[in-house]
Amino acid sequence: MSGNGPLVAIRNVVKRFGSIVAVNNVSLDVQQGEFFALLGPSGCGKTTLLRMLAGFETPDSGEILLEGEDLVGVKPWKRPVNMMFQSYALFPHMTVYNNVAYGLREDRLDKQEIDRRVREVLEMVGLLGLARRKPDTLSGGQKQRVALARAIVKQPKVLLLDEPLAALDRKLRVEMRLELKRLQHEVGIAFIFVTHDQEEALTMADRAAVMNAGQVLQVGTPQELYELPTSLFVANFIGESNVFTGSLKVAGDDVTVVGAERAWRVSAEASRRVGLKDGDAVAIVIRPEHLQIIPAASGQETNGLSNTATGMLIETAYLGSMRHYIVELDDGTRVMAQTQAGHIFDSLTEGTRVSVGWELERGVLVPADDEALIEGAGLSGAL
Amino acid sequence: MRSKFLKRVRALDVHLVLVYLFLYGPIVMLIVLSFNELGLPTAWGGFSLKWYGELARNTALLNAGINSLIVAGGSTLVSAVIGTLLAIGLERAVRSTLLDAFVFVPMIIPDIVLAIALLSFYSLLKMRLGLYSIMLSHIVFNIAFVAAIVRTRLSYFDPSLEEASMDLGATQIKTFLKITLPLILPGIMAGALLAFTISFDEFVIAFFTAGPGQPTLPIQIYSMVRFGVTPDVNALSTIILFISITSILVAQRLSGMRGVL
Numbered sequence: 001m002s003g004n005g006p007l008v009a010i011r012n013v014v015k016r017f018g019s020i021v022a023v024n025n026v027s028l029d030v031q032q033g034e035f036f037a038l039l040g041p042s043g044c045g046k047t048t049l050l051r052m053l054a055g056f057e058t059p060d061s062g063e064i065l066l067e068g069e070d071l072v073g074v075k076p077w078k079r080p081v082n083m084m085f086q087s088y089a090l091f092p093h094m095t096v097y098n099n100v101a102y103g104l105r106e107d108r109l110d111k112q113e114i115d116r117r118v119r120e121v122l123e124m125v126g127l128l129g130l131a132r133r134k135p136d137t138l139s140g141g142q143k144q145r146v147a148l149a150r151a152i153v154k155q156p157k158v159l160l161l162d163e164p165l166a167a168l169d170r171k172l173r174v175e176m177r178l179e180l181k182r183l184q185h186e187v188g189i190a191f192i193f194v195t196h197d198q199e200e201a202l203t204m205a206d207r208a209a210v211m212n213a214g215q216v217l218q219v220g221t222p223q224e225l226y227e228l229p230t231s232l233f234v235a236n237f238i239g240e241s242n243v244f245t246g247s248l249k250v251a252g253d254d255v256t257v258v259g260a261e262r263a264w265r266v267s268a269e270a271s272r273r274v275g276l277k278d279g280d281a282v283a284i285v286i287r288p289e290h291l292q293i294i295p296a297a298s299g300q301e302t303n304g305l306s307n308t309a310t311g312m313l314i315e316t317a318y319l320g321s322m323r324h325y326i327v328e329l330d331d332g333t334r335v336m337a338q339t340q341a342g343h344i345f346d347s348l349t350e351g352t353r354v355s356v357g358w359e360l361e362r363g364v365l366v367p368a369d370d371e372a373l374i375e376g377a378g379l380s381g382a383l
Numbered sequence: 384m385r386s387k388f389l390k391r392v393r394a395l396d397v398h399l400v401l402v403y404l405f406l407y408g409p410i411v412m413l414i415v416l417s418f419n420e421l422g423l424p425t426a427w428g429g430f431s432l433k434w435y436g437e438l439a440r441n442t443a444l445l446n447a448g449i450n451s452l453i454v455a456g457g458s459t460l461v462s463a464v465i466g467t468l469l470a471i472g473l474e475r476a477v478r479s480t481l482l483d484a485f486v487f488v489p490m491i492i493p494d495i496v497l498a499i500a501l502l503s504f505y506s507l508l509k510m511r512l513g514l515y516s517i518m519l520s521h522i523v524f525n526i527a528f529v530a531a532i533v534r535t536r537l538s539y540f541d542p543s544l545e546e547a548s549m550d551l552g553a554t555q556i557k558t559f560l561k562i563t564l565p566l567i568l569p570g571i572m573a574g575a576l577l578a579f580t581i582s583f584d585e586f587v588i589a590f591f592t593a594g595p596g597q598p599t600l601p602i603q604i605y606s607m608v609r610f611g612v613t614p615d616v617n618a619l620s621t622i623i624l625f626i627s628i629t630s631i632l633v634a635q636r637l638s639g640m641r642g643v644l
Binding site for chain 2: 054055056075076077081082083085086087089091092093102103106107150154
């Protein structure tokens with residue numbers, strides 16, 4: 001056992017199903033006590049990776065180390081790892097109590113010890129009063145808690161959660177995010193959870209790995225992933241973004257992205273961050289909240305904004321605390337901007353002539369990966 | 384609108400009653416006759432349990448009944464075990480639809496074909512015929528019935544239940560005994576009851592593969608019928624009918640597949 005190493009170390013893991021490479025040379029570290037998310041669209045390999053951690057799938061090559069010991073080939077029932085299933089997988093013929101006690105009984109603990117621990121964990125999830133009930137008499141939220149209790153009662157070194165909130169309705173899902181986070185702090189076990197919901201990953205995880213097509217594209221804190229994506233896929237998958245493509249032109253500290261219609265300025269730092277060179281096909285990513293809108297008639301200056309363009313406001317949407325704007329630029333490109341409600345431009349109506357622009361350092365530069373870029377330049381994300 | 388709706392319901396009701404009369408009229412007649420003092424279909428001599436008493440004294444018929452119970456019971460037990468394992472194997476391991484289809488063939492092919500095939504097979508092996516040869520023959524098609532019913536049960540079975548059990552520390556065998564088996568048990572019971580019912584009154588295959596002097600109930604009744612039906616057969620039929628109906632109802636309830644059985 002290594003004291004300082006990562007709790008879980010995944011090293012060059014490959015898993016194929018027939019001709020499909022589900023997990024393609026993935027390496028990841030998860031630390032002690034960490035809340036870690038595997039985030040990606042369906043079919044990206046995140047669930048397969050989780051199932052390899054649980055022992056339900058065996059990697060074709062690579063290593064999965066838990067506290068320095070290789071888990072590959074260790075049967076699921078011998079791993080100090082427990083899993084919470086997406087369907088919860090509660091045993092329908094057993095009471096809540098017996099579901100939770102199942103794993104402890106397999107460990108042949110004595111009766112008092114089992115009883116004490118089952119009660120303790122049921123109390124923790126607030127279900128002690130329902131111990132004698134059968135799973136099919138419980139609500140979705142209660143089932144979820146039983147599944148969680150059953151998975152943590154054995155105090156595993158790592159808890160795996162497969163889409164833990166997917167089966168709940170939206171309101172409950174948002175509540176349970178905080179609840180799960182609280183529980184994780186309380187038990188101090190490392191949680192690795194799989195989700196396709198970027199909002200869920202951002203709100204719950206200490207760190208997340210964004211996966212696509214069997215590969216990990218980027219690992220980082222939610223803030224890093226949102227603010228400094230290193231690929232167009234991550235930029236598009238996490239949050240919403242405006243994307244402008246072109247080829248990179250570096251002249252000393254003067255860096256521009258030359259597109260079909262015009263060139264956009266980028267900070268020199270941004271180009272260095274992802275190691276892009278002169279001539280590379282690149283994309284600038286600007287989050288909607290960083291795109292500023294100034295009505296042409298307001299007479300306000302666009303000073304301080306490094307890249308500006310004019311266009312027409314074609315759509316506004318009021319979202320309570322936010323306001324969304326869609327602007328069609330004069331070259332036909334559509335962009336999206338977002339402001340806090342109560343902003344001075346609340347009264348802007350569709351058809352208004354506007355200028356849009358952003359501060360130089362808000363433009364994030366990423367390689368223009370052809371596969372992830374579906375519609376070329378312009379608006380992407382959830383529209 | 385309302386009266387039109389009512390009219391349609393009435394027309395359907397009449398239809399329903401006629402269909403049920405057609406289906407169950409003769410059977411009801413049989414039940415009534417079994418309580419007829421005279422034992423004749425032509426005249427009612429008053430209610431009596433006389434023929435049930437006669438039945439109790441008819442040793443040939445009773446022995447045949449015991450033979451049928453042995454054949455049905457034995458073939459049911461064996462086919463419940465093999466059929467269940469087969470269903471699990473088909474559901475989990477086999478990816479061939481052809482192999483899949485062949486399992487259910489014994490359920491569908493005409494009894495007479497299966498009977499001839501089995502008889503030729505037994506004589507090829509120079510096997511002596513007896514109750515066990517009938518039992519063996521019944522196992523052939525009963526496996527298919529049990530497998531079919533257990534499979535429908537298995538297709539509703541969430542495989543992550545087994546994974547959860549293994550994840551919590553139970554080995555594969557323990558998982559099967561503590562999770563899989565209890566959950567598919569209703570399906571196995573339903574399959575077994577169906578198998579028993581089919582086997583108990585199966586005639587064609589039993590007739591071909593029976594040994595001398597050990598008839599099953601249907602064979603015995605058949606041979607009696609040739610010399611004229613004695614009224615105690617009505618009594619026996621009524622008893623069998625009630626056993627069959629009860630077990631079908633129980634099987635239906637257990638398997639939760641109304642309309643399939």
